[in-house]
Amino acid sequence: MTDVKKGTRVLWFYRLVRFVLFILYRVCFRLEWRGAENVPQDRRGVILAPNHASYLDPPIVGVALKRPVTYLAKEYLFKPFPLGHILTWIGVLPIKGRADDFRSVRQLLRVLEDGQCVVIFPEGTRTSDGRFQDPEGGVGFLAAKSRSWVVPVYIQGTFEAFPRSAKFFKCCAVKVFFGKPFIPAEDSGLLKKEAHYLAVSQKIMSEIEKIKQGL
Secondary structure, three states: OOOHHHHOOOHHHHHHHHHHHHHHHHHHHOOEEEOHHHOOOOOOOEEEEEOOOOOOHHHHHHHHOOOOOEOEEEHHHHOOOOHHHHHHHOOOEEEOOOOOOHHHHHHHHHHHHOOOEEEOOOOOOOOOOOOOOOOOOHHHHHHHHHOOEEEEEEEEOHHHHOOOOOOOOOOOOOEEEEOOOEOHHHOHHHHOOOOHHHHHHHHHHHHHHHHHHOO
16 A cells, blocks of 8 residues: 555645636536535544546535545556656545555545545446446445544536546536535444445435435
């Protein structure tokens, strides 16, 4: 596992990248967002949990928030120059992406316990048909173990703009909606369920679905 210092953010560089992406997303996708005030600002860690339809999704969450956001990326992406340096300077954390990669899990727990704001996709990978997928248990495990806030996030329009099967993006309108935060670790009824980590992940996906249905 790459050393945790890989995720050390250079704040001025992060802000520069965020500004450039803000301009690009506003011009190309007419990006709008709602509910950014729902993201807690206390010392507890925050998991931002969006649906995942496109490669366009990860930067959108950070662009919509003034608070620095931490992302995850597969470890092999840090090897090419200059991509590895860019990812390091914006505070991206390298992960191996295996369920048995305990060092990555411990690193994520430390980051959340340190009060950082981390983007984790409950579905794990992009949808191929635009519909929500079944969540994986990983986000539920991290939410329960770290006792973090979870903010469900619904991203609208990225599947139409740049679906998994596309080679080029289209200039479609994209919107981001931040739902109400909750703390799964304080929901005793949820944690008493069989396979409760998966139950937490399913709860998160149901909250994303509620945002979508409420539009």
